[in-house]
Structure formats: C-alpha cells, structure tokens
Amino acid sequence: MGGSGRWRVYHAALRALLDLVGAEPPDVNEPDDCLFWRHRARRMIGETVARQAKHPTGARGMPIEWFEPLIAAAVYEPDPSFNRQLVEPAIAAFGRRRVQVALLDYLDTDAPAGAARAWYWASIGVRYLPGTTTMTPESAAEYKEVSDLRERYRLTALRRFLADDDLDLHRCILPGLTLDPQMYPSQMRDQVAQAVQIARTSNDDYLRHRVEIQVVPER
Numbered sequence: 001m002g003g004s005g006r007w008r009v010y011h012a013a014l015r016a017l018l019d020l021v022g023a024e025p026p027d028v029n030e031p032d033d034c035l036f037w038r039h040r041a042r043r044m045i046g047e048t049v050a051r052q053a054k055h056p057t058g059a060r061g062m063p064i065e066w067f068e069p070l071i072a073a074a075v076y077e078p079d080p081s082f083n084r085q086l087v088e089p090a091i092a093a094f095g096r097r098r099v100q101v102a103l104l105d106y107l108d109t110d111a112p113a114g115a116a117r118a119w120y121w122a123s124i125g126v127r128y129l130p131g132t133t134t135m136t137p138e139s140a141a142e143y144k145e146v147s148d149l150r151e152r153y154r155l156t157a158l159r160r161f162l163a164d165d166d167l168d169l170h171r172c173i174l175p176g177l178t179l180d181p182q183m184y185p186s187q188m189r190d191q192v193a194q195a196v197q198i199a200r201t202s203n204d205d206y207l208r209h210r211v212e213i214q215v216v217p218e219r
Contacts, residue, residue, distance in 0.1 A: 006076075007034065013073050014041040021066055023048040042077070042085040045070070053093040062093045071102045075114035080172070083114075087121040096122065096142070100149045104156060112160045116172040119153060123176075154178050158188065161195050170207055174199060180216040 011030065018025055018041060026040035049070065052062060067090070074086035090099050099122050106115035124146065127139040135143065154177075161173045179196060181189035199211035 010073075010076050011038070013069065013076065014038065014045070017041075017045050017069050017073055020069060021045055021048045021052075021063075039082065039085075042073075042082060045073070046085040046089040049089040049093050053089065067094055067098070067102075071099065071106075071118075074118045075103070075106050075111045078114070078117075080117040080120060083118050084121045087118050091122060096124070097146055097149065100146060100153075104149065104152055107153070107156050107160060112164065113166065113169040113172040116157065116169070116176065120176060154183065155185075155188065158184070158191055158195060162191055162198070167202075167204055170199070170202070171204070174207060174210050174214070177214070179211070179214045 011034070017023075023041075023044040026037050026044060028037050028040055030037040049066065070086060070090050070093075074083045074090065077083040077086065087099065100119070103115045103119050103122055106112070107119070124139070124143050126143060127136045128134060129136055157173050157177050161170060161177060164170075177195065178184075179192055181192045184192060196211055196215055199207045202208055
C-alpha cells in the first residue's frame with residue numbers, strides 16, 4: 001500500500017475511534033489540513049479515554065471494545081512523538097501490562113516498526129529517591145511487575161531486527177535494543193554481534209552512528 005493509501009486507512013481508523021469513544025470531532029476540515037486534523041483527532045481521543053479512566057470506577061468501567069482500536073491506532077501512527085497521545089491514555093485506562101502485551105503481539109506479527117515506536121512511551125519511567133540512585137518504592141514495584149515483558153521485548157526485538165531488512169524497522173528498534181550479550185541467553189549472544197554488524201555496515205548514517213553509542217565493550 002502506498003503512502004497516501006496508508007494515510008487514508010489511518011484516518012479512517014481515527015474517525016472510527018472518535019465515534020467509538022464519543023469524542024468531539026476536530027474543528028478543522030480534514031481534507032484541507034490533514035496533519036492538524038490528525039493531531040486534533042489523536043488529542044481528543046486521548047483526552048476522552050483519559051477522562052473516562054479518571055472516573056471513580058476506573059479501569060473497571062472502561063469499555064473493553066475501546067482497547068484494540070486504540071492500540072492499533074497507536075501502532076499505525078508513524079510519528080514516534082504523536083503516538084504518545086494514544087499510548088499514555090491507553091495505559092491510564094487499561095494498565096501498563098495489558099498495553100505492553102498488546103504491543104509485543106504487534107512486534108511479533110505484522111507491525112513491528114509501529115510497535116517499537118509505541119513501546120518507547122509504554123516503558124516505565126523510573127523515578128528515584130531524591131539525591132540517590134535508588135528507585136522509589138512505587139517505581140521499583142512497577143518496574144518489577146513488568147520485568148518479564150521487558151525480557152520478552154528484548155528477545156523479540158533482537159529477533160525481528162535480524163529477520164527483517166526494512167530500514168524503518170531497524171531505525172525504530174535499534175535505539176531500544178540492548179546490545180550487551182550478557183543480557184541474553186547463551187544461545188542468542190552471537191546474534192547480538194550480528195545485529196551490531198548489520199548496523200555498522202548499513203548504508204544508513206543514523207544506524208551506523210547509533211550503534212556506536214549503544215555497543216557494549218567486550219569484557
């Protein structure tokens with residue numbers, strides 16, 4: 001599907017989400033200013049979902065039929081900054097773990113680049129006690145609660161990086177890809193070196209620069 005076709009599909013998804021969550025349509029003519037229309041649509045969807053999440057019933061009162069279209073819109077939004085408008089309300093409404101599991105499913109199937117972009121905003125923002133490098137108790141508990149999903153992401157992201165030669169996918173995955181072989185099972189450590197080699201020999205300046213920032217010196 002060409003670029004214009006993808007945008008038509010994405011706009012249709014946003015329009016459907018606006019109707020689904022009962023958000024007010026953007027006060028801008030979509031054909032005249034597509035970029036601004038998308039921005040307003042995402043914001044209105046996100047604000048509506050976040051507002052519902054703050055209701056006294058919380059996540060227990062969230063319409064379950066909102067979840068999958070919301071995650072799909074976040075995944076298929078190509079801008080890694082704007083998908084935040086959908087990812088964070090989804091976490092507020094349905095919980096971080098559920099959102100991360102859904103993104104991992106996308107990473108493992110048909111939309112790995114979008115899933116990697118959205119994963120950035122779905123990750124834990126670690127908070128520390130003032131003047132220390134010790135996590136706050138709340139942050140430590142949240143970090144531990146999704147530790148298994150971080151492990152799954154690490155393994156799946158490395159596998160997808162090696163299996164697919166799509167440049168957009170490589171650009172999306174590399175910044176969040178752990179390049180320390182010791183963080184992987186023994187049978188996967190050689191694959192880390194393969195990923196580094198792919199990035200170092202890429203025709204893409206960004207990949208060649210980025211990998212040198214992330215690569216872990218041999219011990």
